Amino acid sequence: MIAKAISNKGNRDITINKLYPVIIKKDNEIRIVDDFGGLSIYELQDFQIYRENMSSYGNNINSFVYKLIDYPTFLENYYNDNKKAVNNLTDSLLYIFEEDLNSEELVELITSEYYSNYEKVAFIEAIENKITDDSAKKLANHFQNKHNIEPELLLP
Template sequence: MYIKDTNSIVYELIDYPEFLENFYNDDKKARNDLDKSQLKIFEEGLNADELTDLIASDDYSSDERIVFIRAIENKITNESAKILAENFQKNHNVEPELLLSICELLSKYQNQEVYDLFLKYISDDAINDDSVQNIIIDYFNNYE
């Protein structure tokens, strides 16, 4: 929900006088409020296709793309999962935080594109993250 504040519209979670000061002083509540606000804005304002395009784009940082991944969790379709898997299949330099988020998201979809992506990842000796490896192993163990 947005609040009309004089000449601007502000998301309600960050509409308090000390927000900016708290945010720049690394206050945990202010940072969490901003993260929640961004997530809600993307969830409410973008559909699965738009979020898929943003996640696949190299124009955004890994942190931004992780927010998009969180926003698409309840909207993603099998087709969106295929598109993302194909995109990440071509992308060779995926940062560890983004890799974990994308694997968590795609592990819910049993299709050839996700299977191929996870096969690539599990075969890649560069993946040293136990969490990612466990997600992929569970995926293959439960693949029907």
């Protein structure tokens, strides 16, 4: 499930029009990784559901939890900087984008100014198995123009 920020009434760490993978959805709240990298709870009213693919979520009592982090000690482990929990969260973000977005949408995110370079690396990993000739050309043009990379280096 991916949510798009449509407002920021609480002046919190989200960007309007940016897409966020939903890690946990419970009632009218979602838990996402915000712009400062925090795993935080946000009111659903500030978001519009962009994709509602629930096939990889476990359905617990009144909540949906992404399968890779769907274990009782995840939150405690994550907030205690447990390496496995942190890696599971990072992988979950990648898998949600990979499962829910097509190559054209991923190209849009990679070339957007809304996302950090760290986030763009995840999008590049997500597009790896979906890339088309057209999306490869768009990305090559973007990197050539934006980052002054020689065309010969972009061919592979």
